[in-house]
Amino acid sequence: HLGAVVSAVVQLLASLASGILSDKLGRRPLLIISGLVMTLALSGFGLYALYQDNIHIDRDSSMDFIPLLCVLMFECAFSAGVQPVSWLLLGELFPLEYRAQGTSFTTAFSYLCAFLGVKTFVDLTKLFGLYGTFWTYAVITFVGVIFYCAFVPETREEPLQEMRVRTPKPSMRV
Numbered sequence: 001h002l003g004a005v006v007s008a009v010v011q012l013l014a015s016l017a018s019g020i021l022s023d024k025l026g027r028r029p030l031l032i033i034s035g036l037v038m039t040l041a042l043s044g045f046g047l048y049a050l051y052q053d054n055i056h057i058d059r060d061s062s063m064d065f066i067p068l069l070c071v072l073m074f075e076c077a078f079s080a081g082v083q084p085v086s087w088l089l090l091g092e093l094f095p096l097e098y099r100a101q102g103t104s105f106t107t108a109f110s111y112l113c114a115f116l117g118v119k120t121f122v123d124l125t126k127l128f129g130l131y132g133t134f135w136t137y138a139v140i141t142f143v144g145v146i147f148y149c150a151f152v153p154e155t156r157e158e159p160l161q162e163m164r165v166r167t168p169k170p171s172m173r174v
Contacts, residue, residue, distance in 0.1 A: 003068055010072050014079035026156040027085050027092075028148060034081020035145035039138050041073035046134035053129065082144075086110070092155045 022030050048066045094102035117137070124133040 006068075007072065007075060010076050011079045014076045015084065018080045018084040021080055022085055022088065023156065026154050027089060028152050028154040030081045031085050031148040031152060032145055034077040034085075035141060035148060037077035038074050038082065039141045039145065041070045041077065042134050042138035042141060044073075045070040046131040046138060048131075049129070049134060050131035053131065089152070089155065092158075093153075 018030075025033070045067060048063070048070065090103050090106055091099070121133060124136055128136060
């Protein structure tokens with residue numbers, strides 16, 4: 001149970017730090033950094049799984065802390081960056097007249113992605129092994145980082161009026 005308690009504490013502390021970090025670093029850099037840390041954690045877990053499969057690590061190994069460390073790194077990065085900043089950006093990027101529809105669509109997409117992650121885990125593990133599954137998720141996470149770099153604007157300290165100027169005005173219907 002100690003692992004679950006440590007995990008919950010890490011999530012809580014990272015969530016508390018996210019507000020400060022998003023104001024100090026900015027939303028976009030925090031997304032990019034947290035995505036890179038998540039990619040590193042998933043890759044590290046995959047590397048450990050590969051090493052364990054090929055070297056047959058004994059249960060009392062001195063390396064048994066690595067999976068917990070990778071999980072904590074992932075949870076910390078997710079709780080401090082990707083999770084809260086994604087929800088924060090919803091209110092900042094969608095114009096008021098489209099905010100309800102945009103938030104609904106984005107929330108549905110988020111839950112779909114979570115469902116796909118859970119649903120595909122067993123099948124990917126059978127197909128690629130545990131290490132291949134974590135590396136697949138690492139690649140998907142890195143594609144997210146590329147998306148953040150290419151398409152997510154920085155909105156820190158930007159007034160809502162300036163954000164609205166960037167978004168196209170709704171067309172007038174007669």
